Amino acid sequence: MVLDYSGSPNLGSPDGFASRLETEGLVLLPGQPFAVGRDEADLVSPRWSDGRAKNISLSPGGDVRGAAEEATAERRLGRLMARYRDWAESLILEKAPRYEGSVERGRTSLRTRDVAEGAESKRKDDRRLHVDAFASQPTGGKRILRVFTNVNPQGEARLWRVGEGFEPHARRWAHRLRRPWPGEAWLLRRLGATRATRTAYDAAMLGLHDAAKLDDAYQRDAPARDLVRPAGASWIAYTDSVVHAAMRGRFMLEQTFYLPLEAMAAPETSPARILERILGRRLT
Template identity: 60%
Template sequence: AGLRVGRTSLRPRAVDAAAAGPRKDDRRLHTDAFPSQPTRGWRILRVFSNIDPAGEPRVWQIGESFEAYARRWVAKTRRMAPLEAWLLHRLGITKSRRSEYDAVMLALHDHAKLDDAYQATAPRREMRFPAASSWVVFTDAVVHAAVSGRYALEQTFYVPPSSLACEAVSPLRILERLTVRPLC
């Protein structure tokens, strides 16, 4: 199987106006994991375009490597309860059954976003994307935060692990190595 097309979205509002609590605050460093959209190890590849009509840049912060990020919290993640994935899917909370990988990725996302000390001290560097520019990111592996900008277009794609040139460095394989168990 090949590339699967995901959501397309327009973000016309300023980044700082979009936060609705720390879990949804994209100004906080995180990797992407979607509570209702399990990926089962497929990579999240996103194409962003800054279409700001006033010519303002979109500013991101890029954090540490995925492996360093995962090592911070992987021991605090829990295994899913028996029937948890089935129940979430049957109740319509998830679009498909959540895997152990999805549960770990969601836990990492939440631990990062909710940890004020991490947010204050984590290593990061600034990336400025000028108006009329586009960038492509595996947002499940790149620790990132959108700190300013408006009028961004986003297109999400899902890439199967078997299509990767180096599957060993994917979040799935890194997390399997850190947890010492298969996650999908």
């Protein structure tokens, strides 16, 4: 079920929003809460991309990547993404005050590519239903919380598909989730393939991500419905638990956050706890 959130910020209790967001996984914000300024409009264009990276992005440390080597544009792109990051962070903290002091900033991205361009492989194709899991960036069980805004200047909607709930999804693929080999996490780290140790949890999540994306029959027949996000719309999603695919659209701002399970209002709804219940072993 999707919660079209437009009510009071607390839904009756201080943790109301957090537990609804954690349970539903997805909250659609009303109206157009973040706008690209008139002096920023020229930045929402493919011409600032370096032509190699998928997105232009800002690291939590302030480095701009993927932008054309033009100093002024790079600085301005950095300012736009920083402004989006600050807005997204205050939004999360205003709606879910219990996350204060726990939520960590990840990257901010400006996605100028057309989703319809596709990808080099099924595994990298975000038009195929999946839950997010990053091969090189293990979260160790932390949640992946993302704030999206469709900033398409031509007024085009972004089309997502949203699939089954996390628990049925995890049960569907549980038999395909293998345990990492002894020493595998260490080796990946040593080879520089991962930026942190890939825990059993991260391995299981990657297993889910790949199993779903690589299965043509699942992609064709899986239960899913369309979610249309008009230009200007923003939404918040736990993309590690919401089964999703980006089907159409271009120009989006996105902020990633990481949240430790301990900060959650309903940690039993987290992928880590659900997978542990299904697999009958500890993952984090």
